[in-house]
Amino acid sequence: MSLTVEHINKFYHEKNVLMDVTISFEPQKIYGLLGRNGAGKSTLLNIISNRSFATNGQIFLDGKLVNNSEGPLNHIYLMSEDNLFPAAMRIKDIFKISEKFYGDFDWELSQRMRAAFEINENLKFRKLSTGYRSIAKLITALCVPCDYIFLDEPVLGLDANHRELFYSFLIDTYEARPRTFVISTHLIEEIANLLENVIILDRGQVLRLDTIENILSEGKTVSGPQKLVEEFTKDLNVVGEEALGGLANFYISGEINKVIPENIRVAPLSLQAYFIQLTKGKKAM
Numbered sequence: 001m002s003l004t005v006e007h008i009n010k011f012y013h014e015k016n017v018l019m020d021v022t023i024s025f026e027p028q029k030i031y032g033l034l035g036r037n038g039a040g041k042s043t044l045l046n047i048i049s050n051r052s053f054a055t056n057g058q059i060f061l062d063g064k065l066v067n068n069s070e071g072p073l074n075h076i077y078l079m080s081e082d083n084l085f086p087a088a089m090r091i092k093d094i095f096k097i098s099e100k101f102y103g104d105f106d107w108e109l110s111q112r113m114r115a116a117f118e119i120n121e122n123l124k125f126r127k128l129s130t131g132y133r134s135i136a137k138l139i140t141a142l143c144v145p146c147d148y149i150f151l152d153e154p155v156l157g158l159d160a161n162h163r164e165l166f167y168s169f170l171i172d173t174y175e176a177r178p179r180t181f182v183i184s185t186h187l188i189e190e191i192a193n194l195l196e197n198v199i200i201l202d203r204g205q206v207l208r209l210d211t212i213e214n215i216l217s218e219g220k221t222v223s224g225p226q227k228l229v230e231e232f233t234k235d236l237n238v239v240g241e242e243a244l245g246g247l248a249n250f251y252i253s254g255e256i257n258k259v260i261p262e263n264i265r266v267a268p269l270s271l272q273a274y275f276i277q278l279t280k281g282k283k284a285m
Contacts, residue, residue: 001027001062001075001147003048003180008057010043010204017043018204021057025148028178030194032185032212034275035201041184042080044201045150049078061148074102079141080152083133087126091136094125098140106143109173113139116165130157138166142173150182155190163187167194188272198271202279212271219269220252224261232264240277251277 003025010018018040025031035041046052048059050066050073058065061072085094091114099105114121117135119128128136134156141149155163171194174181182199183191198215200208208215222233226248233250240251251269260266269277 003066003076003148004060005044005048006058006060008044008047008054008059010040010047010052011055016204018047018054021201021204021206023199023206023209025180025182026197027147027180029180029196030174031180031182031197031199032188032191032195032271033182033199033201034184034188036279039201039279040204041201042152045078045080045152045182045184049073049076049150051078075147076150077102077141077144077146077148078150078152079137079154080150081156083125085125085137087124089125090122091119091125091128092121094136094140095121095143098144102144102146104145106145106173106177109169110139110143113142113169116169117162131159131162132157134158135162135166138169142169146179148180148182150184152184154183154185155187163190167191170194188275189270192271195271200275200278207278215274216268216271218253219274220256221267221269221273222250222252222256222264223267224248224264228261228263232261240280 005021005023008018008021021044033041043052047054058067060066061075064072066072066076095105095110119132119135125133125136134154135158138154141151155166158166170181185191192212195212198208198210198212199206222229224247226243226246229248229250233252236256237253238250239253242249251273256266
């Protein structure tokens with residue numbers, strides 16, 4: 001069951017928020033949706049889940065138009081920063097109403113997650129801290145049976161231990177019941193090892209959609225004394241550079257087919273470094 005976003009545009013008061021966005025999401029994959037503040041990530045996810053409307057363009061699930069169609073929308077779930085649950089509703093009732101909307105709620109998983117996160121299901125949603133509200137929403141997202149789960153800043157307010165616990169549950173449920181997860185977050189390094197595909201948005205446009213393997217295989221970081229690094233990289237495709245105190249990091253796209261001097265270090269380019277260089281406005285890798 002494939003999900004296709006076709007030529008989506010969104011304008012707010014003549015401002016282009018999304019411009020000709022076309023993405024095909026593959027079944028049973030984990031995507032990272034990356035972008036700087038204001039890149040259009042949340043707007044795109046709200047349009048896909050029918051919480052907002054595109055100015056033009058269409059979204060199809062398994063060939064069926066998603067917009068205002070209950071059947072396809074039942075296969076899509078968005079967990080976001082918005083608190084859509086009534087403030088006076090208890091956590092256990094949030095789970096129950098989610099089951100009524102989507103069916104086949106995974107009560108066994110919710111019990112394990114509640115125990116691991118030590119969250120009281122009898123508490124009202126308004127009584128929870130920001131972190132525990134995120135936890136309640138994450139439990140709901142992982143326990144509904146939808147084929148496409150979109151997580152917009154899912155670890156908001158979570159401490160490091162709780163974030164690691166969430167990532168562990170995400171992998172466990174993905175292996176037990178494969179679905180497509182799309183994670184939008186600024187904590188790029190934390191999720192990098194979870195991802196199979198990466199989408200990078202910048203100023204409302206898709207800059208890159210590829211496997212993380214392809215992206216990471218292209219980039220290199222060349223580090224060392226600044227003058228040596230400049231000399232070594234002068235005939236390479238330099239896409240970004242940083243210098244401090246006589247030392248430098250130069251970011252390279254492509255192969256390095258020459259002997260590496262003793263004082264120069266060449267390392268793979270991390271996903272976060274790739275993202276930063278790509279969205280700085282310099283030439284793409």
